[in-house]
Amino acid sequence: xxxxxxxxxxxxxxxxxxxxxxxxxxxxxxxxxxxxxxxxxxxxxxxxxxxxxxxxxxxxxxxxxxxxxxxxxxxxxxxxxxxxxxxxxxxxxxxxxxxxxxxxxxxxxxxxxxxxxxxxxxxxxxxxxxxxxxxxxxxxxxxxxxxxxxxxxxxxxxxxxxxxxxxxx
Ligand code: ADP
Numbered sequence: 001x002x003x004x005x006x007x008x009x010x011x012x013x014x015x016x017x018x019x020x021x022x023x024x025x026x027x028x029x030x031x032x033x034x035x036x037x038x039x040x041x042x043x044x045x046x047x048x049x050x051x052x053x054x055x056x057x058x059x060x061x062x063x064x065x066x067x068x069x070x071x072x073x074x075x076x077x078x079x080x081x082x083x084x085x086x087x088x089x090x091x092x093x094x095x096x097x098x099x100x101x102x103x104x105x106x107x108x109x110x111x112x113x114x115x116x117x118x119x120x121x122x123x124x125x126x127x128x129x130x131x132x133x134x135x136x137x138x139x140x141x142x143x144x145x146x147x148x149x150x151x152x153x154x155x156x157x158x159x160x161x162x163x164x165x166x167x168x169x
């Protein structure tokens with residue numbers, strides 16, 4: 001077993017709108033993970049429903065208003081989608097991202113360092129989207145399906161990672 005995994009990360013509208021793209025992407029690179037695909041996109045509502053319900057089962061796990069809120073929020077700005085690869089990348093990226101509710105996310109995680117909203121605060125208002133900066137695939141099954149949904153094979157460059165021979169003539 002190689003332990004090399006690929007996972008999907010999406011920088012949500014609050015990351016892009018707050019100009020945190022570089023700051024967040026650089027955390028993954030600093031941790032030694034490899035970015036093998038990256039693009040800016042503005043998916044349709046149908047695409048986002050495929051992502052959150054077709055694959056993620058958000059409505060099934062929670063309820064309709066949450067699915068609607070999550071998909072609408074994802075249409076507020078263009079998004080940056082990444083495929084990240086390296087040893088046990090799926091769990092490691094989730095650890096770096098932190099728990100879903102920013103208020104509960106540990107300091108040092110992306111959600112813990114750059115956001116602070118609570119479920120209670122968002123639930124108390126009809127006007128506030130649940131911003132938590134990043135999406136990251138939850139497990140290997142989700143990662144496989146999500147990468148297929150967001151990227152074509154020729155947008156991924158796994159085999160082009162630099163090796164010693166890349167820099168020799
Ligand atoms: P995660 O993104 O940490 O994997 P989930 O898959 O449970 O978490 O939820 C997907 C997304 O749906 C969350 O990142 C968030 O944007 C939104 N969401 C989840 N729970 C709520 C909630 N209670 N209220 C509003 N939005 C929510």
